[in-house]
Amino acid sequence: MSDRPPFLNNLLQLDGYLKSYENEICRRYGEFKRLVMQINKEEGGLDKFSRGYEKFGVVVTPENGVLCQEWAPGADGLFLIGDFNNWDRTAHPYDRKDFGKWELYIPPNADGSCPIPHKSVLKIMVAKDGGFCDKISPWATYVCCPSDSIVYHHVFYNPPQKYKFLYDKPEKPVALRIYECHIGISSPEEKVASYVYFTNNIIPRIVKQGYNAIQVMAVVEHAYYASFGYQVTNFFAASSRYGTPCDLKFLVDKAHELGIFVLLDIVHSHASKNTADGLNQWDGTNGCYFHDNHRGYHTVWDSRLFNYSERETLRFLLSNLRWWIEEYHFDGFRFDGVTSMMYHSHGFGPGFSGHYDEYFGLSVDTESLLYLTTANYMLHTFYPSVVTIAEEVSGMPALCRPVEEGGQGFDYRLAMAIPDKWIKLLKHYRDEDWNMGDLVFTLENRRYGEKNIAYAESHDQALVGDKTIAFWLMDKEMYTEMSTLCPLNSTIDRGIALHKMIRLITHGLGGEGLIIAEHIAGNEFGHPEWLDFPRQGNNSSYHYCRRQWNLVDDPLLRYKFLNNWDRAMNLAEEKYHWLSAGPVSDRFAFFISVHFGREARSHRSLFIYLKAYTSWKHDQDKVIAFERANLLFVFNFHVNKSYTDYKIGVNKSGKYKMILDSDAEEFGGHQRLDSSCEWFTFPHEYANRANHLCVYAPSRCCFVLALDSDLS
Numbered sequence: 001m002s003d004r005p006p007f008l009n010n011l012l013q014l015d016g017y018l019k020s021y022e023n024e025i026c027r028r029y030g031e032f033k034r035l036v037m038q039i040n041k042e043e044g045g046l047d048k049f050s051r052g053y054e055k056f057g058v059v060v061t062p063e064n065g066v067l068c069q070e071w072a073p074g075a076d077g078l079f080l081i082g083d084f085n086n087w088d089r090t091a092h093p094y095d096r097k098d099f100g101k102w103e104l105y106i107p108p109n110a111d112g113s114c115p116i117p118h119k120s121v122l123k124i125m126v127a128k129d130g131g132f133c134d135k136i137s138p139w140a141t142y143v144c145c146p147s148d149s150i151v152y153h154h155v156f157y158n159p160p161q162k163y164k165f166l167y168d169k170p171e172k173p174v175a176l177r178i179y180e181c182h183i184g185i186s187s188p189e190e191k192v193a194s195y196v197y198f199t200n201n202i203i204p205r206i207v208k209q210g211y212n213a214i215q216v217m218a219v220v221e222h223a224y225y226a227s228f229g230y231q232v233t234n235f236f237a238a239s240s241r242y243g244t245p246c247d248l249k250f251l252v253d254k255a256h257e258l259g260i261f262v263l264l265d266i267v268h269s270h271a272s273k274n275t276a277d278g279l280n281q282w283d284g285t286n287g288c289y290f291h292d293n294h295r296g297y298h299t300v301w302d303s304r305l306f307n308y309s310e311r312e313t314l315r316f317l318l319s320n321l322r323w324w325i326e327e328y329h330f331d332g333f334r335f336d337g338v339t340s341m342m343y344h345s346h347g348f349g350p351g352f353s354g355h356y357d358e359y360f361g362l363s364v365d366t367e368s369l370l371y372l373t374t375a376n377y378m379l380h381t382f383y384p385s386v387v388t389i390a391e392e393v394s395g396m397p398a399l400c401r402p403v404e405e406g407g408q409g410f411d412y413r414l415a416m417a418i419p420d421k422w423i424k425l426l427k428h429y430r431d432e433d434w435n436m437g438d439l440v441f442t443l444e445n446r447r448y449g450e451k452n453i454a455y456a457e458s459h460d461q462a463l464v465g466d467k468t469i470a471f472w473l474m475d476k477e478m479y480t481e482m483s484t485l486c487p488l489n490s491t492i493d494r495g496i497a498l499h500k501m502i503r504l505i506t507h508g509l510g511g512e513g514l515i516i517a518e519h520i521a522g523n524e525f526g527h528p529e530w531l532d533f534p535r536q537g538n539n540s541s542y543h544y545c546r547r548q549w550n551l552v553d554d555p556l557l558r559y560k561f562l563n564n565w566d567r568a569m570n571l572a573e574e575k576y577h578w579l580s581a582g583p584v585s586d587r588f589a590f591f592i593s594v595h596f597g598r599e600a601r602s603h604r605s606l607f608i609y610l611k612a613y614t615s616w617k618h619d620q621d622k623v624i625a626f627e628r629a630n631l632l633f634v635f636n637f638h639v640n641k642s643y644t645d646y647k648i649g650v651n652k653s654g655k656y657k658m659i660l661d662s663d664a665e666e667f668g669g670h671q672r673l674d675s676s677c678e679w680f681t682f683p684h685e686y687a688n689r690a691n692h693l694c695v696y697a698p699s700r701c702c703f704v705l706a707l708d709s710d711l712s
Contacts, residue, residue: 003030005406011398014449017356018397024360025398025406031366032373032403043315050378052319053236053327057139058122060158064108066116070124070137071312073100074285077127080104081134082156083120089132100283100312114158122154128284136234136277138289138316141327143221143233143277144240152223152233152277155240163246165329167257170212172331172385175579177570178263179211179524180458182218183242183251184225185531188549190542192225195247199254205549206260209524209563210570213261215334217459219248220267223277226533228459230336231303232267233278235320238328245328252329263387264330268317268375269337270303280304289313298340300348308371317371318378325383332387333379335410339393341368352394359396369408376409387411389453400450415452417442418510422456422502426472431494431639436617436624443509444614454510456502457523459531470526470562473498478528482551482558496558497669497700499526500565500662501635504702507569508578508633509612509626525552525563561668568667572660576706578612581629615649615687623697627651627689631659632705636697642672643697649689652707653681656693659711660704672698679705 003026005011012019036046043049053059058080059067068080078094085091094102106115116122123134136143142157186202187193206214218229221237229239238248255262271290272278282288290296291307298305307313324330339347344365352358372390379386380403390399390410401407421442425434446452457469471478473495481492528551532544552559573579612628622638625648632650636643650656656679663669679693686692695705 003027003033005029005404007402007405011401011405011407014401015397015447021356021360028366028369028373029403029406031370032377035370035374036377046318046378047382049315050318050322050382051326052315053139053141053323056315056319057137057141057236058116058154058156060114064112064114066106066114068094068104068106068137070094070102070139071100071316072102072126072283072288074283074288075102075126075128076284078102078104079125079127080106080122081125082116082122082154084116084122084156089125116156116158118156118158118160120156122156124154126282126284131284133281133284134276135282138234138279138282139236140234141236141238142240142245143237145223150223152221157245159246163249163253165249165253165256167253169256169329169331169385170259170261172387173212173261175573175577176213176261176387177211177573177579178213178215178261178453179206179209180215180217181206182228182459183216183239184218185545186547188546190546192241192542193546195243195251198242199247199251203251203255203258203260207258209567210574212259212574213263213331214255215263215265217265219264223272223274226535227272228533229265230267230301231272231274233272233274235271235279235316236323249328256329261331261387262329263332263334263389264324264328265336266321266324266333267336268306268320268371269335269341270298270301270305273302273304289316295344298346300346301340306371308367314371314374318375321375321379322382325379325386331385332389332411334389334391334414335372336391338372338390338399338413341365341372342392342396343394347393354395356397358394372410373403373408377403380409389414391416393417395447397447398450400447412451412453415446415454415510417445418454418506419457419460422469422506423466423472426469431498431637432622434622434637436619436622436637439505440509440614440617440624443505444612446511452511454506456506467530468523468527469502470495470499470523471528471530474526474528478526484556484558492558494700495526496561497662498637499562500667501637501700501702503566504569504633504660504662504704505624505635507573508628508704509614511579522547522549522552524566525559527551527559558668561666565662565667568660572704576629576631576659576710578629578631613651615689621646625649625687630707630710632656632693633702634695634697634705635702636699638699640699642699642701645694646697647686647692647694649685649687649692650681651689651691653683653691655680655708656705657708657711658703659706660702662703663698663701669701670698672696672701673703678708 039046039049056069061067080092081087081089094104097103109115126133126135136154140154142155143152144155145152183198184192186198220232221234221239222229222231223233224231238245252262273280275281286292290304296305343363376388388410390413392413393416398407400410400413403409477491481489534540534542552563612626614626616625624635626633658675661673663672665671681691681693
C-alpha cells in the first residue's frame, strides 16, 4: 500500500519547496489512510463510527426505551440517578462491557411511554476507588444551571413534539460574506438574549445588510459565560442560557429560509477543567478523553487537552461534528485554536519564521494533525457542501489543500495578521506614517493556492482590554459628537472616513477566492466601546455585554453612514463577485471553461486561485490602486492631499463608471466626487498595465470603478 497521496503532484506544482518534505507529507498521509482503514475494519466504517451519538449517552430507542452507554475505562462502576428514580443511587447500575464501556437499558413503561419523563434532571454516579462522584454524561444534549447552584445538571430533553425543519439548506455561496455573532449579547437590554430574540430581530438585519452567512459563537455549552464559549463543558449541548434545543433549530431553520449559510464556532482544541459539570476527570482519572500527563494540560489557557490518538476520543469528537450537522442542520464550522493543536508549543514562545523545518519537524503534534485531517475528510465526504475554516496563524503549508493532495482539507484559514496590522497602525503610528507598501504586503501575504479569510476585526479585538477599530479611531468623541445636528469635528470626520477605507481595502485585497469580512455584531456600524462579560471584576454587569441597535436606527446619528457603507459593499460584491474573482485573462478564462466547465471555480480541487493585481502603492502620495473582477479600486490615505488627474494603470480598456464612493453623502462623506462622471482609458501603458486613466482622488477617500460594459 502506497503512502503517497494520489494527487500530491498538484501540491508540489503549487509549491516546489515542499518537494524536500515529500517523505514527511507521505508519512502523514499514510498514517491517515491506516487510521481510516482500521476504523472501517474494526468499527463498521467511518459513517457508523462517527455517529456515536446514536448509542452513547442517554438515548431514546425506537420502542421508547432508554439506552445508556458510556466509555469510562477508569471507573469502577456507573449508576444512572435522577428525578425518574427518586435519586435512588443503586436502582439503575450500568453493566461493564469490553474496552472500558458501560451499558444500561431501561425498558419503556407498561403504557409504552418513555421511562424517563421529559425535562427530568439526570446525573451519573461514578464509583472510583471506594468513592463516588456525580457527573454529567459526556454526550448530554441539554444541560441547565439551577437558580440555587452554579453547577449544571443534565436535563433529559425529549419533547413530545419534535422540531421539524421546514426549509432545505441553502446552496453554498460562491462568495461567503459572513457576519460573526454572539446570541447572548445581541439584545440592547442588559441581559442574556435568547435564540428566539436573535432569530426574530437580528437575522432580518443581517439579511438586509447583504450578508449570506453567519458564524455563531458560544453555542456549545460553557458553564462560564465570560469565557466567550471557549471553555466548553458539554460538547453535545446547545447552551441553555439562550433557550432550548428547539429554539436553536428554529434559528437555523429561519436562517436557511432567508438563504443564510450557518457556521458554528467549534472548539476541539481544548476543554474546560470543570469536574462537576465538565469532561474533566469524567471517569475518576486524569486521563480518559485527555492525555494523563503534562500533555493533557494547557497552562496558558488553564484547560485540558485531548488525546487525539485515543480511539474513543476520535469517536467522541468526530461524532460531535456530525451531531451539529445532523441534529441542528449547521452548514460548517470555524475550528478554534488550530495552531495550538498542531504544535507541542501550542503556538507560544518563539514566533514562526516561515522556515519549512518548523512545519515538518518534531515540533508538530502529528496526532492532532491526523485528527484534523480525518475530521475534514469525514465532513467533506459525507457533506460535500460543508465549509471548514481554520483559526491558524503559523502558515502551515497545505492546511487548506485537499486531503488527496497531502493537505489537511480545510477550505479556508483566517488571515489573522490583518486585524493585528490595523490595530498596530491605529495604536502606534500617525496616519501620515502609514507605509502603503507594508500595508499591501500584509493584505496580500498568504500561501498561494490556499484560500484565506480576510477580516478587519473580530471578537478578539472587541474584548475588554482592547478596542474596536471605531473606538481606536474616535474614542470618547463617539459619546458626544455623532449627532448630525452638531458640526462634524475632525476626529469623527477622520474616524468615519478611515473606518470605511479600512473595511473596503480588507474586503477587496485581503484574500483569494472566497473570503469573508468578520464582525462581532454591531462593529459594521462602528459600535462604540468594547465587550466585557459579567464577571466578578465588573460586579456582574451586563452594561458592556449588549448591542445598542438604537444607535444605528436613529436617523440623527452618524452611525447610519457606516451601516449604509457596509450594506453598499456587500450588495456591490453580490453583483460584481470580486471576492471570488481575480484578474484572469480572456484566453485563460476560455481555457478553464473549455477544459473544466462552468462549475470549475466552485470545485474544491479545481478552484482557480487568483488574487487582485495591485498596480500602485505610492508611499509618498499614500495612494493604493488594484484591479479585481474587472473593477478598479482606488484608495487615497493621505491626511490632507487630494489629487486631480491622478494617473492609474488599468488592464481593460474602455469607459468606466463609479459603483462605490466612500465620499458620497449617504456614507457621511463630503461629496467631492461626481457619481455621474465617466472615465475613459488611454491606450498607453502605465504601472505595468496596458492602459491608464486619470482620476480625481480626494484625501481619505476610496472608490470603485467598473467597466461600463459590465454594469448591466
